[in-house]
Amino acid sequence: MKAKLLIALTGAAALAAAGCTSHEPDADLGVDIVPWVPASAQLASYGGCDEALEGIQDAALGMMAEWQATAPVFVDAEGLAREEGDMAAADDGGAAPTSGQSSDSHSQTNNAVAxxxxPDIAKTDGTFVYSVVGQTLRVVDTRTGEVAAESRFDDMSWDHRLFLGDGELIAMYTQDVDDDGDYRSEFRVERRDPATLEVLDTFAMEGRMVDAxxxxxxxxxxxxxxxxxxxxxxxxxxxDADFEDLKAAVAATGLDDWIPEFSVNGEAGEIDCGDIAHPDRFSGTAVTVFGLAAGGGWEGVSPHTVMADGETVHGTVDSLYLAHYDYGWGEEDPEGETEIYRFHFEGGEPRLAGEATAPGSLLNQYSLSExxxxxxVATTENDQMWGWWGGCGPAADCAWEAAPEPEESKSTVTVFAVGEDALTETGSVTDLGVTEQIYAVRFIGxxxxxxxxxQTDPLYTVDLSxxxxxxxxxxxxxTGYSGYLHPVGEDRLLGVGQEATEDGVTTGLQVSLFDTAAPEAAVLDQYFREDADSAVEWDPHAFLYWQDASIAVLPVTDWDEDYMHSRVGAVVLAIGTxxxxxxxxxxxxxDDPYAEGIVRSLVIGDQVWTLSAAGLQANELGGGYERxxxxEF
Known part of the structure; x- marks a missing residue:
């Protein structure tokens, strides 16, 4: 009988199930397996299109062979093995943020680097508010309180976000496309007239946006x-297929099957084979980095493709950092690291300008700072790799195979010198939060x-001078933790998160004001709201700090004992010394108590504006905050 193919081409997603153990391959697959090794981020470019196709095919087959050799077997209470294939087929950072006072007396997106x-779901120029909630893009004139323009996206589109330039509105989203019965994702960028929302230019590429x-x-x-x-x-x-069938199927692919296609205003473009880079080991997924002028003129765009995954983006004035978590499953313990690629932008074109690795995984873009x-770079080891080795689920009856005990988690801050074409490690400090994981990071100078x-919240202060x-x-x-940290003045840091018991059970929204003047931070004051939380913990764009009035605005959801929405709104916090x-x-x-509440807050002049799916509301800034x-939308 032919061996079943147990490969998940795009990585470890199919492992997210019950306890598992590996088994030996059923036969010699006759293909080179490139082993996972630490510090494997070094990239190379292909010499031409033929070399690129052959290299990509070989690398993908190597990954498939590795998974064939180590694919998990799931064990039920009867001791019967159910192979994973059957289951699958069944179903700068140191700079001040820019969300405070601006020269035009209106707030901006809460950005990590000045x-x-x-990109965000709401932007303002101080007169108009541009927002996309649900599938609808709207322009609201705050002087008249009227919707000045409106445009609806296709129902099969998602992840809509906006940039507002100098007289240019950039809309970005992913569109699910029906391609002869097979659905695929296509990322689109539209340059629109901010007054009428007329589409002026369109860029489209296979895939989805990681970030911008x-x-x-x-x-x-x-x-x-x-x-x-x-x-x-x-x-x-x-x-009924075996590995020889798979090799034949991979050999029949062409380069255009692996490299994303793109177009500008309907005219097809082409990625230069010399602009395709790759590490030693990759699965076939790709990340493409490129630049577009906000004012149009996209015909000369030159995308650069890396044959790797990408989860986190961090941007500076002249660089874009792309981070990817890679791992290797040994016979006893899993290993993992974060691979970091730096792209330097000059004249609108990216150039690969350095690679590095850090132990463990990132929390988010705030874990990076130039x-x-x-x-x-701040990372946590041995937590994420094991976090999804959970139970078999409420409906399953499983018996666990013996699994190795993971090493204790710990966190590390690693420092790299940024050279013209290299990232070189200069130092690190480790063993932060042993047995814990990172919940928030902020680098300030x-x-x-x-x-x-x-169970408790250590706030570490790290001297990186x-x-x-x-x-x-x-x-x-x-007790408790902060899920987001924001500077609110000299030697003052605001933490937004949850209070918790001594055993680590969360009890409600907690906002803490820290004094950071000394080598160790100290708590000055705290605001607590029982049985509540704020989206700021996982979405920093939901946070507004307005320096002139010394206020912070946070969307809040109060929960009842059955964890149903009982009250949604925004709390305005006065931040004193x-x-x-x-x-x-x-x-x-x-009207709908279960509708999503306030998602963004903005300041325009002497008004606080709050945005929800239901509409846009203005309240006076200060005094009684009257509406x-x-x-209404």
Whole structure:
């Protein structure tokens, strides 16, 4: 009987199930397996299109062979093996943020790095509010309280986000496309007239956006794409196919099946084979990095493709960092690291300008920060790799095979010198939060702040003034944790997260004001809201800090004992030198108690505007925060 193919081409997603163990391959597959090794981020470019196709095919087969040799077997209570294939077929950082006062007296997106704009669902120029909630893009004139223009996206589109340039509105989203019965994802960028929302230019590429940044009128993007190899997938899940069938299916693919296609205003473009880079070991997925001028003229775009996954993007004024978590499953313990690629932008074109690795995985883009010629990276080891080795599920009856005990988790801050074409490690400090994982990171100048949590919340202060010798100078332990950190003045840091019991059970929203003047941070004051949480924990764009009024605005959901929405709104917090207290509670008139609440807050002049799927509301800034306008959607 032919061996079943148990390969998940795109990685470890299919492992997200019950306890598992590996088995030996059923036969010699006759293909080279490239082993996982630490520090494997070094990239090389292909010498031509023929070499690129052969290299990609060989690498993909090597990964498939590795998974054939180590694919998990799931064991039920009867001791019967159910192979995974059957189951699958069944179903700068140191700079001040820019969300405070601006020269035009209106707020901006809460960006991680000053001068580097991030895409969001709401933008304003101080007169108009541009927003996309649900499938609808709207322009609201805040002077008249009227919707000045409106445009609806296709129902099969998702992940809509916006950039606002100098007289240009850039809309980005992913569209699910029906291609002769097979659905695929296509990432689209539209340059629109901000007054009428008329589409002026369109860029389209296979895949989905990882993230984007806009600097000086230039939009820099990273797009992830899967290979278009349905015949290979058909063989993968054919119970009667063997590895020779798979090799034949892969050999029948062409380069255009692996490299994403793109077009500008309907005219097809082409990625130069010399602009395709690859590490030693990859599965066939790709990330493409490129730039588009906010003012149009996209015909000369030159995308650069890396044959790797990409999960996290961090942008600076002249660079775009792309990070990917890679792992290897040994016979006893899994290993993993974060691979980091730096792209330097000049004249609208990206150039690969350095690679590095750091132990473990990133939390988010705030785990990366470039300052004074160095890149600082905060990671957690041995937590994410094991986090999804959960139970078999409520309906399953499983018996566990013996699995190795993972090493204790720990976190590390690693520093790299940023050279013209290289990232070179200069120093690191480790063993932060042993047995815990990172919940929040913020780098401010030569200092890093790292929150880890399991039962209590150590806020570590890391002195990074000497890049060759990072030093932990403080470890403040309090109950609960902060999921987002934001500077709110000199030597003041605001943490948004959850209070918790001594056993680590969360009890409600907690906002903490820290004094960071000393080597170890100290708590000055805290705001607590029982049985509540804020989207700021996982979505920093939902956070607004308005420096002129010394206020922070957070969307909040109160929960009842059955964890149903009981109250949604936004809390306005007055941030003093040593105090944080509620200044106002803002609610919108929403008939549906289960509807999503406020998702964004903006300041325009002397008004606080709040955005939800139901509409846009204005409240006076200060005083009683009385409502002054309501625009229903």
């Amino acid at each position: 001068g580097v704009d991030e 940044r806009m600097v000086g009128g230039e939009v820099r993007l990273a797009v992830s794409s899967q290979p278009s190899i349905q015949p290979v997938h058909d063989v993968l899940y054919d119970a 300052y004074d010629g160095h890149l600082r 030569p200092t890093g702040y790292v929150v880890t949590f399991r 000497d890049p060759s010798d990072p030093v932990v100078t403080g470890e403040l332990k309090i 040593d105090s944080v207290e509620q200044a106002a509670w803002i609610e919108q008139d929403v 002054t306008a309501w625009i």
